[in-house]
Amino acid sequence: MSNKLTSRADDYSKWYNELVGRADLAEHSDVRGCMIIKPYGFAIWENMKDVLDAKFKETGHSNAYFPLFIPKSFLSKEANHVDGFAKECAVVTHYRLKNGENGEGVIVDPDAKLEEELIVRPTSETIIWNSYKNWIQSYRDLPILINQWANVVRWEMRTRLFLRTTEFLWQEGHTAHATKAEAIEEAEKMLDVYTDFVENYMAMPVIRGYKSESERFAGADETYCIEAMMQDTKALQAGTSHFLGQNFAKAFDVKYADKEGKLEHVWATSWGVSTRLMGALIMTHSDDEGLVLPPRIAPIHVVIVPIFKTDEEREAIATKSAELINKFKALGIRVKFDDDDNRRPGWKFAEYEMKGVPVRIAIGPRDLAAGNVELARRDTKEKSVVSMEGIDQYVKTLLDEIQLNLLDKAKAFREANIHQVDTYEEFKLQLEAKGGFYLVHWDGTKETEEKIKQETQATIRCIPLDTPNEEGKCMVTGKPSSRRVIIAKAY
């Protein structure tokens, strides 16, 4: 832990990669594009998962589990869906290996070829709607509100840890409704759940909106999204919630009988967030010393580092620390006591900074005598001397303060980097000069969207839900527009 990270200013991308490794979050495996999520990284993901799972249950959803494999023919049933996913999928063609006859080790047994190939799920709409077909007969069977936590595979050519990996972990909600209005309400409700989670737990401010047609999920009538700004001012899509219309119900022939016995196709939503959020978390808060974690999802809230020379000092500090630890635990504060003999305090300080532990407490013999500790905040790096008396409550309040501070800081950064421009020239100049998000008028056509993308690499991130209507003219074509959209370069 002696070497510093590459700074964000020097090379943002390199900084990210180094940080993911040095904070022990994840690493590349020897399987192309697949990552290993290491225990510390996984502990953060588990905390995120626990909060989300509770929110899904509070809003009436149950978990279930559907097969990993999707028959090739299922994927083909919804035309847009297959176009979107066929190009990047892992295909199982055989079900057995055998010993080769020429001493080359095991080989794929040619006699064990599947009649129909199986796709490793890139998303589960098709396999799930194939089941819903059997589960839904009448309006009494609706709504169905199901979520699953699962691994999915999309064959990516260029991968980056957490941000884009061939296999990733996610949750996917799949709901079925009797009416269009109810399905839209569900899609919007889940966008709100994501917004609440991302802002209030991950401390990442997001812009809520919906996607342009060309950025929609393959098979959706509307894709709602939340977009976050990373510290390099690029956008990251933090979650999506899709109103699927009757597309999958039609593809899989899923109808319900209403109260009058009339058969209607069922309405659908799906919504998901993934381990990509880990990448967003890192890129929103962390600094050149390493990870910075919002307390609400930090595996460790407080680390206590004893500083001693003699065994006697060590013993005395350990005894007092045990007292403090009990008090912390009673308040639900997750605390680690690190008295590892093999490492010096300075090494530990750097290590826990790298790992983003929100609060560090150091206790030496003089602190002990004075009834104080030295306390350091990870977010501001401020140090202070704090009395041991009532330190549990002090830290509890401080953790809340850190949580809010991180959100405020990220909000301020985003506000400073959202620009409103009215001409394409201005847009190109500013984007090139300083990056950021741009609120601009767009004529709503695919052609203009594509032109902007081709010429600037920036894309329409979303049509924001929370901004007012405003008459204007498309910055590219001058055609009328009734609302500004957000354009930015994105992960």
Add this chain to the structure above:
Amino acid sequence: MSNKLTSRADDYSKWYNELVGRADLAEHSDVRGCMIIKPYGFAIWENMKDVLDAKFKETGHSNAYFPLFIPKSFLSKEANHVDGFAKECAVVTHYRLKNGENGEGVIVDPDAKLEEELIVRPTSETIIWNSYKNWIQSYRDLPILINQWANVVRWEMRTRLFLRTTEFLWQEGHTAHATKAEAIEEAEKMLDVYTDFVENYMAMPVIRGYKSESERFAGADETYCIEAMMQDTKALQAGTSHFLGQNFAKAFDVKYADKEGKLEHVWATSWGVSTRLMGALIMTHSDDEGLVLPPRIAPIHVVIVPIFKTDEEREAIATKSAELINKFKALGIRVKFDDDDNRRPGWKFAEYEMKGVPVRIAIGPRDLAAGNVELARRDTKEKSVVSMEGIDQYVKTLLDEIQLNLLDKAKAFREANIHQVDTYEEFKLQLEAKGGFYLVHWDGTKETEEKIKQETQATIRCIPLDTPNEEGKCMVTGKPSSRRVIIAKAY
């Protein structure tokens, strides 16, 4: 819910299949051998998972996540391991589909063939030890105590819901140690964790033991196991914990430097339980009316069914029930209030019996007037009239009683069906006549084991850890034996 289940006595296997469907636990998918775990079944699995996960963490383990795919060459590195798993694996050979040229829909793109085929993990020793190689240099890096919750695939020709499916969910612990003694201690510790969980949460008594060589995990030096008896007196292996020796460390060249700087191969364990436990749970406790669930893992502890004719009665019962529900919740009792208008009380009674809800409370106008409820226990089917006053504490105590009763009942059943025999003739006669577990002397040879299996379909389930040594003679060959083993037909 009008039709009764096939009875266990009539057709145990049919009873099981019907129950899994009717209690809404799981169903077959259209993907060969893969099941869909439905919300009610998954809620039971989640409860099991939560308890186990907490126990793993208490014993010092962390969760992590390793890739779904294993390069074919990794699987081949440990000779016994590949022999055990190559015959039943899903093989990914391509990474893209494309539109066929003759209008046949999407086809596998022949240009997207992988250089090296990937196996969908049947278990993760190889991919994990390939990583541990990079994580372990010195004794300071040990032990590594990691668990993962994952889906795995073993291509099964004959499948049954929960008991044997191509894809299943499980946890797999993978630990690395500096010494043989420590690794053995870990393997035994995890067997104790499983025993505690299965007996005290699932209310399933188990016999702790270790496997004969031919029943060992492919790649293990010793496989510890817990064996449970189902109601048809067949055995079910409920969990295994493997001491892997240095086999995987040698296959993947994983060495550590000890305090003197000497390089040594690392010692390993792995251990797992799976959704198969759901099958064991069902077959241990359930009866001809449906599922019976131990309270500690039941998604719903208490269901309240209001019985009313008028809206006024309905209102009064709902108000009183809301009070009771709050009291139940305060004690951590999971309660459901079912006032669905579409179903009659009798239908609901049968439905919650089918779903194994431990306690049912019915409240009608006369109960309300008298301050009583009618309470029914699912395990004994006893009904009683209980005062609303203090019913929360009453039910809490009752749930504990039901939990213990289920374990006692299962223990008594098992005791009645374990037999000690000394001759092969007697063994065959009794096994044929009444099934059960048999404590017999065995000469320790594969030949005898194989002969018994061929002639009786019974297998050596384990060499029990908790029975005394006893000199005797093998029931088949008459050769000396120092200990009885358990033989039974098994799932």
